Amino acid sequence: MTVRREQLLHAAADLLTRKPTSAMDDVARAAGVSRATLHRHFSGRSALVRSLEELGLQQLTEALDAARPEEGSADEALRRLVEETRPLAGFLAFLVTENQLFEPDAMHDGWRRLDTRIEALFRRGQEEGVFRLDLTTAWLAEALYALVSASAWAAQDGKVAARDAGRMTVELLLGGVRRADRP
Amino acid sequence: MTVRREQLLHAAADLLTRKPTSAMDDVARAAGVSRATLHRHFSGRSALVRSLEELGLQQLTEALDAARPEEGSADEALRRLVEETRPLAGFLAFLVTENQLFEPDAMHDGWRRLDTRIEALFRRGQEEGVFRLDLTTAWLAEALYALVSASAWAAQDGKVAARDAGRMTVELLLGGVRRADRP
DNA sequence: CGCGTGTGAAACACTCATGTCTCACACGCG
DNA sequence: CGCGTGTGAGACATGAGTGTTTCACACGCG
Numbered sequence: 340m341t342v343r344r345e346q347l348l349h350a351a352a353d354l355l356t357r358k359p360t361s362a363m364d365d366v367a368r369a370a371g372v373s374r375a376t377l378h379r380h381f382s383g384r385s386a387l388v389r390s391l392e393e394l395g396l397q398q399l400t401e402a403l404d405a406a407r408p409e410e411g412s413a414d415e416a417l418r419r420l421v422e423e424t425r426p427l428a429g430f431l432a433f434l435v436t437e438n439q440l441f442e443p444d445a446m447h448d449g450w451r452r453l454d455t456r457i458e459a460l461f462r463r464g465q466e467e468g469v470f471r472l473d474l475t476t477a478w479l480a481e482a483l484y485a486l487v488s489a490s491a492w493a494a495q496d497g498k499v500a501a502r503d504a505g506r507m508t509v510e511l512l513l514g515g516v517r518r519a520d521r522p
Numbered sequence: 523m524t525v526r527r528e529q530l531l532h533a534a535a536d537l538l539t540r541k542p543t544s545a546m547d548d549v550a551r552a553a554g555v556s557r558a559t560l561h562r563h564f565s566g567r568s569a570l571v572r573s574l575e576e577l578g579l580q581q582l583t584e585a586l587d588a589a590r591p592e593e594g595s596a597d598e599a600l601r602r603l604v605e606e607t608r609p610l611a612g613f614l615a616f617l618v619t620e621n622q623l624f625e626p627d628a629m630h631d632g633w634r635r636l637d638t639r640i641e642a643l644f645r646r647g648q649e650e651g652v653f654r655l656d657l658t659t660a661w662l663a664e665a666l667y668a669l670v671s672a673s674a675w676a677a678q679d680g681k682v683a684a685r686d687a688g689r690m691t692v693e694l695l696l697g698g699v700r701r702a703d704r705p
Numbered sequence: 706c707g708c709g710t711g712t713g714a715a716a717c718a719c720t721c722a723t724g725t726c727t728c729a730c731a732c733g734c735g
Numbered sequence: 736c737g738c739g740t741g742t743g744a745g746a747c748a749t750g751a752g753t754g755t756t757t758c759a760c761a762c763g764c765g
Contacts, residue, residue, distance in 0.1 A: 359623055362752060373713045375756090383754070414700065436619060439675060440542055461699070470699050477681045478673075478690045479699055485672035486665060492622060493664045507661045515698030516644070516653050516662060517597065545722055556743045558726090566724070 344380050347372065348394050351387060356429040357495075359436060363387075388437060395434045396449035398427050403456055413464030414513065420460065421487065421509040428491035428504070435488055454480050486512055527563050530555065531577050534570060539612040540678075542619060546570075571620060578617045579632035581610050586639055596647030597696065603643065604670065604692040611674035611687070618671055637663050669695055 350370035354361050361369075363384055367377040381387040402423035408416045424431065438446070454477075461479045464470030470479075490508045493499040499507060533553035537544050544552075546567055550560040564570040585606040591599045607614065621629070637660075644662045647653030653662075673691045676682040682690060 363754095364752080374753095375714080376712060378754075379711085384752090417699075436622070439619070464699070469701060471693075471697070471701050474690055474694060474699060475682065475686075478676060478686075478694070481672050481676045481681060482669060482690075482694055485668045489664050489668035490661075493661060498660045498664060499658065503658075503661075507657055510654075511657060511661070511665055511695075511698065513698050513700050514654070515694065515696050515700075516600075516647070516657060517696050517698075517702075518652060518654050519702060546724095547722080556745095557723095558744080559742060561724075562741085567722085 346370065347377060347380055348390055352391055352394060352430050352433075355391070356433045359433055392434060392437075392447060393449070395427070395430055396447065396453065399424065399431065399453055400449075402427060403453065408456065408460040409463070413460060413467060413469045416460055417464070417513060418509050420457075421483075421505055421512070424487055425490075425505045425508075428487050429495065431484065432488035432491045435484055457483065483512065529553065530560060530563055531573060535574055535577060535613050535616075538574070539616045542616055575617060575620075575630060576632070578610070578613055579630065579636065582607065582614065582636055583632075585610060586636065591639065591643040592646070596643060596650060596652045599643055600647070600696065601692050603640075604666075604688055604695070607670055608673075608688045608691075611670045612678065614667065615671035615674045618667055640666060666695065 347370045351366045354366055354369040358365070363377060364374055366387070367374040370377065377387075381390060403420065406416065406419040406423045408420060410416060438450070457480045458476035461470060461476040465472055465476070486508050490499065490504040494501045494504045530553050534549045537549055537552040541548070546560060547557055549570070550557040553560065560570075564573060586603065589599065589602040589606045591603060593599060621633075640663045641659035644653060644659040648655055648659070669691050673682065673687040677684045677687045
């Protein structure tokens with residue numbers, strides 16, 4: 340019974356999303372394999388995490404593709420982006436935290452590419468006069484990551500209903516907390 | 523030369539804010555004491571982290587007091603809150619991450635009290651018709667933590683100028699990314 | 706059937722952070 | 736001066752997580 344590498348990756352992502360401090364032993368058990376088999380596919384924890392980063396980047400890139408950030412109004416494009424990113428929110432939170440804890444300098448090129456595309460969406464919104472000009476696109480991209488991650492944690496803690504998390508995220512991001520209809 | 527406990531705490535906070543994975547050895551060296559001395563004041567790493575949590579909660583509570591959340595418009599109160607919280611942003615990010623990684627269930631009462639007061643500010647804004655009603659106060663509090671933390675990281679990574687971080691945070695939180703002057 | 710591949714279980718050594726202890730030294734103070 | 740307190744340096748034991756290896760077994764396939 341050949342265990343596929345991708346199966347292991349997804350199981351690891353699931354577990355580490357819920358419990359980021361899990362040991363390799365726990366990861367193996369969660370994937371339904373022995374530690375030896377896990378180690379045959381990933382030479383160590385760092386290798387596993389790096390592969391998870393690849394997986395996350397790939398999934399995020401697909402989500403970004405699916406959101407078609409160049410189409411329609413920037414408003415709607417951002418809505419679609421959050422919507423597509425939502426299923427990955429917990430996993431994204433894990434990756435962001437992991438990235439924050441280690442390698443403060445070396446950043447994977449994939450993140451840079453992703454940032455570039457996301458910032459392009461915000462810049463388009465600014466150039467089309469839909470988005471504010473006094474917030475840098477770099478900050479907006481960071482804020483997007485932060486809010487999506489926070490929504491995943493809030494949902495996991497029961498502070499926000501899971502089905503509201505996406506709306507809460509995108510509404511805050513788009514319109515802020517101030518009522519638009521009152522000056 | 524009696525080393526004061528508070529000195530150690532502040533040194534530990536400084537270091538762990540920059541490098542959350544630092545070992546007790548590093549903390550001791552950063553504080554200018556030996557590991558033995560550090561251990562005489564804090565019986566272990568968990569004790570140190572718990573004390574740091576206390577310190578952080580105390581500082582945040584002071585920041586909240588200084589912001590006078592009941593005074594003036596909710597807008598301005600939120601501005602003051604972010605302003606007062608800004609110096610603690612990095613430390614707050616550390617505490618939030620630490621809390622997220624461990625003890626998924628047991629939450630310190632201090633956080634609950636803090637949450638309550640912050641949510642009260644948002645609720646006041648809602649009742650006064652200044653803030654939107656379709657975002658729960660629990661979510662807004664989470665978003666506040668997330669954005670303040672994100673601003674600290676972004677500043678540390680050089681993605682946002684340090685002197686802009688506060689404004690970026692509060693502007694996004696208050697007004698979102700959409701231009702208010704265009705429908 | 707016999708073979709090779711992939712796996713599980715277990716044992717093992719290694720690393721690292723941690724917790725603990727000892728001892729010598731410096732300093733303040735009576 | 737002599738004493739006590741607090742400290743630094745270092746040695747040591749411990750435990751957890753990890754990396755590695757061995758061996759037996761189950762399965763698919765020729």
